Amino acid sequence: MRIGIAGIAIESSTFSPHRAGAGDFDVRRGDALLQRYDFLQNEWADGVEWVPLVHGRSLPGGAVVAEFYDELSAEIIERIGTAGELDGLFFDIHGAMSVVGREDAEADLATRVRAALGPNVMISTSMDLHGNVSRELGAAVDLITCYRMAPHEDAMESRERTARNLVERLQSGLGKPKKAWVQVPVLLPGEKTSTRIEPAASIYRRVGEIADEPGVLDAAVWVGYAWADEPRCQAAVVVMGDDEALITERATELAKAYWDARADFEFVAPTGTLHECVNAALQSTARPFLISDSGDNPTAGGAGDVSWTLRELLSIEDLTTGTATAIHASIADPDAVAAAVEAGVGNPISVAVGGKVDFGPAGPVEVTGTVFSITDDPVGGTVAVIQVGGLHSIITSRRKPYHHLADFTLLGLDPAKTDLVIVKIGYLEPELYNLAADWLLALTPGGVDQDLLRLGHHKVVRPLFPFDPDMAEPDLTPELI
Template identity: 65%
Template sequence: MARARVAIAGIAIESSTFSPHISGPEAFTVLRGADLRRRYPFLAVGTERGDAADWVPILQATALPGGAVDAGTYRRMRDEIVESVRSEGPFDGLFLDIHGAMSVVGLEDAEADLARAIRAAAGPDTLISTSMDLHGNVSAEFSQAVDLITCYRMAPHEDAWNTRERAVHNLLERLRGPHGRDPVARRPWQAWVQVPVLLPGEKTSTRLEPARSLYGRLPQIEALDGIVDAAIWIGYAWADEPRCQAAIVVTGDDAELARTQAAELARAFWDARHDFAFVAPTGTLDECLDIALGRGPGAATPFVISDSGDNPTAGGAGDVSWTLGELLARPELRDPARTVIHASIFDPDAVAEAVRAGVGGRVEVHVGGRVDARPRGPVPLSGDVFSITYNDPVAGTVAVLRSGAVHAIITERRKPFHLVSDFTGLGLDPHAADVVVVKIGYLEPELYEMAADWRLALTPGGVDQDLLRLGHQHIERPMFPFDPDMPDPELRPALHRHNPTSP
């Protein structure tokens, strides 16, 4: 039997419709051809999966989470994928590597639009396998356009690459199995059901119950005879679209078993809705700072505070200045004997002022609040240039400005701070700092290990953890927690298998 021809494509971004930031072409890292294939170590020549098919890398674009994608930017990437699929086909399979929470200006379901366009170009016989983030959204229209679908089972997403490899494994197994050349028999059934629950990711970490047990059931279901994959999507809380809610998909050749397992998972998720809690103790920023600064001499360091409302890895603009303004206003933080690090705000103008002043120079600048001015615009900062770092591959030029105890990290471009090296590379020692305030939700592994203690501050921004104050208008209702007294939903999975006789 000839080796299968398999294309690789995708567009991956998490987009907050509550952020005024717009993600244009500069937001995306676009890979094509050999560069795209090198993205996947498990597809290297000489590996089992790399040699199992003729891989045709088309285009995969990935961006740091942000605001909605500019429509023209999206269309250019989508159309390039579609034209390449059409011109370089036919394909036996296609690996679709996406996030699942992409919002595009003017569209309500961007991933469904992408999947339908790819399906039309690839034709009805191409088997499409999709890898997603568990914070993506799975509408009926999207699930019906693909054949195999899976998502991460860990939050934080330590299994991201394992999930992509699982999606490829499932695709290859269907193509080279006993019915691999039969376009009907090789297609499994999908049992799909949405659960009317919308929660922020910081309430659904798989480090804690009930998410840990819910996701812990998936490998057991996947191991059942007649089942290919089982997946739970939390959904994306910071977009205001009808598809935004939890979803369950169980895929397999045994249609009734898939439906039964999907129904049981959906019911378990619904029954646990009141049990989801934030991954750390929460409070206002002032409450969190009072605890951090009131621990007394000799307390273990650092105390980490999540500035959660402007988390750039959830879609925040990354330049909300509210928290920095509050830090600068605290009287006890005017004493340079303490060390408080704030990471970060992107503001190229403020960085340019710091570069002009030079290390050790004095600056009077206004920082942040230029993209997302809620609830305050640029904040005044008078301080010394602690350090300047050039050519960061993500942030560009980075300046650390010191005002009293506060060490404010200002970047030329948006950047998340997840690694200890993100700080030490700027001349900062986060382990020795009294307090590290970082724009993030739940802590990524290195920050989690570093923290002597931590709190999740419920701060304002485009990814506000308090969903009720964001003002969703277009999600389906009723939905928990917006309608806490809503009746129990029916939760009946729909069965679907793509019909290879028509696109």
């Protein structure tokens, strides 16, 4: 059988002024695209001709500029038309892509892909659990699932399940499964729905149990994407299979479990203002002490150049005098990096940093210190570290998340031997989670502000929890699509 591979994947905050375009996406075709998926070499994939069409993937950011979306989506449709006969399509998307001036970009793309493939080619869709599943998207594709872990340690495993489900379904000759779909009027940030803690841990454990039942092909719960303002943004459940009564019953069970737990979801770590978190860290003996600078998290859609936290850190005497050591990661500012390169390692520098894309919380902040290191990074481009007393500020020429110990050691920094490590992140990714002797989540401003009520949603469908905490019980009857 011949199965195509295509998609566009990005998580887009409509509250971030960043705009994602060609420079943000890693677009692959041919063998380079196939290399994204090691699991295509597994035994279950034997006998399949995988047809790489085109796929674009980006670090989360702001909305995608319409011209780039139109160009890449048109190429997907064109390549479908010239690919020859296909039995199926592995459709690898995120589910929270926003496009400037459009709504429900994934449904638009899926509908166009369906039209190009015709009604009989089976489409199997892989998604992030922070994506959104509108009825239009659910109806345009045949199989659809998402990750079951946040942090997304099962991301590639979920993609493999998506492709394997497609292959096995085609081999079975059973045709397209039924999908029991229902939206749940709850919209929560990922930092309140981590599967490391309850109630998400139990809900997603139950998802796996249901997916393994006879008569069920797969099951999924999407928490939705909290930092986009579109009608599709809310939680959703899809259970797929051939036993209509069973999948309807199980979709109802999962939707009700999510709804009933809506007020029980809590932040994955204790929270506070930045100064509350820093003061607690300085008074603690736990080292290293990690603080999530959550409002400008680039892996949730933040612009990556908000300077507000750096400005506040520079006002804390213990850090600027070197009484305590700290790392702040990071701010994207190519001009500031260029100034550091010109100054040279070991030399003094005074430069305005950040606040040039997302300048709402704070404009550029003047940093006067010493150039500690300059390094070439495969993701962040040229990276400069500026030292002010005990504070090391990481400045990148391209937006980059800091999730791994090697991200720091490459720069000559050792987070394990640093008092405070402040990272633009929400829940800690595994290496940082294991590193932290203690951890707090700072509620800082930015395009992915954890305080949803102050962001200003006005296009989401109301009533919606937590915007309407006293809303009436919703109708959670699934629809078979």
